[in-house]
Amino acid sequence: MLRLPPFELLRPSSLEEARSLLVEHGPGARPLAGGTDLLVNLKLGSTEAQTLVSLAAIPELCGIREEAGELVIGAMTPLAQVAASEVVRSRIPVLAQAASVVASPQLRAMGTLGGNLLLDTRCQWINQSHFWRAALGFCLKKDGSKCHVVEKGKRCVAAASNDTAPALLVLGARLVVLGAQERSMPLAELYSSDGAQHLTLAADELLVEVRVPLPEQSARSTQHSAYGKLRRRASIDFPLLGLAANLELDESKTVRAASLAAVALSAQPLSLPKVAAALLGVETSGAQLERAIVAAGALAQRRLKPLDNIPGDAWWRREMVPVLLGRTLRAALSDTGPVNGDPQ
Amino acid sequence: MEVLSLKVNGDTRCLAAAPQATLLEVLREELGLTGCKQGCDKGDCGACTVLLDGQPVLACLTLAALVQGREITTIEGLAPAHRRRCAESPCASKQDKLHPVQDAFDEAGALQCGFCQSGMILSATALLQRDDDPKRETIREALSGNLCRCTGYTQIIEAVERASDEHAGREHRPRAWEQPATEPAGEGES
CATH class of the missing domain: 3.30.390.50 (CO dehydrogenase flavoprotein, C-terminal domain)
Structure with missing residues (x-):
């Protein structure tokens, strides 16, 4: 059995509480959404966390609503709900389609839109057991200094593997992020080109919602x-x-x-x-x-x-x-x- | 360690577990419900599928501490408790024992090694709750998160059709496979 390493599990019931727990516990704390990526990576030892802050009990993070010409999707909205949503299917079908082909029905019921956007990068040299990676001397992404993909490569090239990201990019989506202040940014600015550190979010920042401009409906x-x-x-x-x-x-x-x-x-x-x-x-x-x-x-x-x-x-x-x-x-x-x- | 209170198969079960305990570990090791299988343990195979408030999820990637107060159904809890008690009587008939989907899997011979079966049956049960006459394509989609390493999918899909027919009181007839989509015109490699 692949056991999870020990960690502290915190269950805040509001966004402010979640954010203050992340600040309090420092970089060793990670927000936990659906867990379908983070828990696997913790089991394999390809990522580490001393504290997990579960976002499951924060109601305002979940749901889909229309607001001033935009569709606002909470970061904790399950992918299955995004794929089945009538407004997503009819107005921005590319997002419903991308969400509908992520993993399996069980994982779509558990995994969330925000979690998919923040999915860790993947590589056949990192998504392996600790034993396997140790035998190889690890790699740039974690614990090692060598890249097995690009010879003498100095930058990790693990691949973004989130289906909803390109769908939201072509729709011109923006993200609302809660840090010391709430800020809004284009989705493209969430990512950097380093596979080992591919997110530009600070450790104590939370992705709150995704805002997608709804296309105008006209006869022309x-x-x-x-x-x-x-x-x-x-x-x-x-x-x-x-x-x-x-x-x-x-x-x-x-x-x-x-x-x-x-x-x-x-x-x-x-x-x-x-x-x-x-x-x-x-x-x-x-x-x-x-x-x-x-x-x-x-x-x-x-x-x-x-x-x-x-x-x-x-x-x-x-x-x-x-x-x-x-x-x-x-x-x-x-x-x-x-x-x-x-x-x- | 923390004392958890879990609603499993209609019963409230209290147990002590570490924060990192998965629902799969708790079900198998603390509650003895070994019908929930440990396969890949990282979300690929679907052998550990359980129903959470009626929806199939993977127990290997669910933290037990986060599902307190929610209805957890494992394969052991599929047939209602009164029927299981009834089944202990020496005069019990086969119908007294099992859930109709379990019966259909039995009648269709929908198993080879049987390891994927509890996950398959739970995914199928959830499907039949929301669609009582699913098309073959819908069944395949609903079971697409459950892998059968023996590749016994044909009988498994037939079993789900059998269960849906049985439930609706229809005479069972195997459905036809859908024709593959035709190739779009003008395909080129570059």
Whole structure:
């Protein structure tokens, strides 16, 4: 049995109490949301904590509401609830799709949206037992000084593996974070490029809610979005590559705005503005579409460089970039997402 | 150590546990409910699935101290207690013993080694609570967090269909497999 190491478990009932407990207990204290990532990492010894501050009993962290043209989703809202929410499914389907393909039904019932955004980076050299990692002399991400992915690499390249991050990036989401003061920041600013320290949040800061601008509904433009997830087993695996697409079409079905984002490459989920720009002005009802998809696929393949950090051969994942992009864009335009699984 | 009060299978059970004790450890080692299986112990396999307020969750990644006051159902508690008591009588029939989903798994021969079965049955029970006539695709989705290393999925899915038919009073008929989605046009590798 994989035993959890001993820790102190605190159960605050308000946000202020949770924050003051984090301050009081210092960097050894970690907030605990659904536990589906943190508890596994504690069991494997790939992360450490002396104190866990459970956020389960703080009601204001859970729930989905509309407020002034934005959808506000509490950080502790379970992924299953995000995936099933009528307003998320109808107004920002890419988020519902991404949440619906995270792990398994049990893990989606336990795991939360905030927890998925703050998911630790993953690498086949770190998501192993302590025994396995010790035999190898550990690695840059924890306890060691060597990177097994990039020879002589000085910076950890463990991959962001959170499906909801690219979906929220293409939707232009902002985060509300509670530190000494409450602050709001664009989602992209949450991540840094160092896989060993991939979050820019301070140890005593709490992610409170995610705010997503709701697309305007008008007769002159329509929104189409989809999430594509490459993985061997469509039922449970982390992404080998994840792509989110959000397109705005005008009355003549021409792309007026486009945004794309990718995950499962390096420590940060990546926005792809240059690839998305290749789709602007494209008439989606004509033959121009396929040419534009091929052009965008070639651009994406140059921009995205899968490494041997997560399972699946890097060359194969690189070959799959244009394939998954094409499928995701077609799924977005036909409103048939998500694209899920091994497309072979 | 802390004294926890857990509602397991309708009974309130008090026990002492460390803060880091998982629900799986408490169920198996403190309460002797070994029907809840320890497989991977890190959330991949679904063998430790239990129902928390009727929803399937993984006991290996649930801290016991955080589920006090919530209804925990394990495979041992699936058949109501009065039926289990009835089953102890020498004249008990088979129907007195088990939950209909358990019966259906029995009739469909939906096991090989049986290790995944309690998790499978609990996931299936939760599905049938919310959908009494699930499509084959829905059943596969609902059981997608439960791995069967023997790969005995065909009979397992048939068992869930059998249970849903039995529950609705329909004559059991195996459903057809869905056709795979057709390939979108214009596919290219680059």
